[in-house]
Amino acid sequence: MLPEVQGWLRRRTSSAGDWNIRDLVAAKGETTVSVVLPARDERETVGEIVGVIRRELDALVDEVVVIDSCSSDDTALVAARAGAKVHAQGEILPDLEPLSGKGEALWKSLAVTSGDVLVFADADIRKFRSSLVFGLLGPLLGDPGVAYVKGCYDRPLHGAPNGGGRVTELVARPLINLHWPQLAGFVQPLAGEYAGRRSALERVPFLTGYGVELGLLIDLLDLAGLDAFAQVDLGSREHAPQSTEALGCMACQIMLAAWSRLERQGRITAGPSPSPRLAQFRRTETGYDVCTKDIHIDERPPMITIGTPLTGRAR
Incomplete structure (x- = not known):
């Protein structure tokens, strides 16, 4: 440390x-x-x-x-x-x-x-x-x-x-x-x-x-x-507690957040963006089913750039 x-x-x-x-x-x-x-x-x-x-x-x-x-x-x-x-x-x-x-x-x-x-x-x-x-x-x-x-x-x-x-x-x-x-x-x-x-x-x-x-x-x-x-x-x-499957989606979004900040800080060279899809597996009677989830994240700009939104507060 x-x-x-x-x-x-x-x-x-x-x-x-x-x-x-x-x-x-x-x-x-x-x-x-x-x-x-x-x-x-x-x-x-x-x-x-x-x-x-x-x-x-x-x-x-x-x-x-x-x-x-x-x-x-x-x-x-x-x-x-x-x-x-x-x-x-x-x-x-x-x-x-x-x-x-x-x-x-x-x-x-x-x-x-x-x-x-x-x-x-x-x-x-x-x-x-x-x-x-x-x-x-x-x-x-x-x-x-x-x-x-x-x-x-x-x-x-x-x-x-x-x-x-x-x-x-x-x-x-x-x-x-x-x-x-x-x-x-x-x-x-x-x-x-x-x-x-x-x-x-x-x-x-x-x-x-x-x-x-x-x-x-x-x-x-x-x-x-x-x-x-x-x-x-x-x-x-x-x-x-959340299921392991749900935690997997959360982990992916944490990784995407880290990627976005590394990219913004110029610490990742130009290349393909990470995939926003996560494939997970569930056991069935006949084997495994694949469950693919969209784990993309978006971003909102600083609120101060929005102007005067719905609020009774003076900005």
């Missing part, structure tokens, strides 16, 4: 227990905070998450916004009843060609939120705790030099305290250490819980698939430098 990264780890890593709500409310001043939950078919968990934030962080969080990504259940209704502002992903910036994926929901949230600081959290977290939000706000409200904060945590799976995070360990961490060693100090580079200043987030592009987290790390590093980052130990995080 680079010496500068070791120094950053000591200087910019804290834990949720280092921050308390009363002190953060005092430090908040006139700063406004939006919490964004991208959600698709998360009726079982989204209401509890919104409720915890509303009950325990009302003095700290100015709005809770759920971006409903074409749910087939009543995620939107559950979230609204719990106190969230709910926006259908497809109805935000309707003049733009619609794209799909988590990154699209996060990018569009910039157009319908008002906070100076945004906290992103996944909507499938079980046993949600308010520290998953206020822990991320600690470095941002406590230090104006911090622009972006990533959460890190244990990821229990099948009884193992850190059985989750397979794509991180097998794909993302090797790529980061090989190509962006300044980012090697992040314990959970793909964590879905992170926060940033609008002034930074609006100035970088967003990849639309599961590569959004890696893309943001790389692009914000270029924009603001390592010392503008911090990470906070949030304890543990539990959610429904």
Whole structure:
């Protein structure tokens, strides 16, 4: 690990227990905070998450916004009843060609939120705790030099305290250490819980698939430098695990995200682009079936280039 990264780890890593709500409310001043939950078919968990934030962080969080990504259940209704502002992903910036994926929901949230600081959290977290939000706000409200904060945590799976995070360990961490060693100090580079200043987030592009987290790390590093980052130990995080097949698609999108940034940085010579198709195999009674999936990712430009989108906020 680079010496500068070791120094950053000591200087910019804290834990949720280092921050308390009363002190953060005092430090908040006139700063406004939006919490964004991208959600698709998360009726079982989204209401509890919104409720915890509303009950325990009302003095700290100015709005809770759920971006409903074409749910087939009543995620939107559950979230609204719990106190969230709910926006259908497809109805935000309707003049733009619609794209799909988590990154699209996060990018569009910039157009319908008002906070100076945004906290992103996944909507499938079980046993949600308010520290998953206020822990991320600690470095941002406590230090104006911090622009972006990533959460890190244990990821229990099948009884193992850190059985989750397979794509991180097998794909993302090797790529980061090989190509962006300044980012090697992040314990959970793909964590879905992170926060940033609008002034930074609006100035970088967003990849639309599961590569959004890696893309943001790389692009914000270029924009603001390592010392503008911090990470906070949030304890543990539990959610429904995905199948190995689904993780394979996620891994491919992480690789495509890395390729796009290497190409943009001039570190890949001109040549054929990676295939956006992934062939996977399923056992059947007669052998194997081939299942081919489209795993391409798109990219949205920095929101600041869009002009004045659908929002009541002055830009």
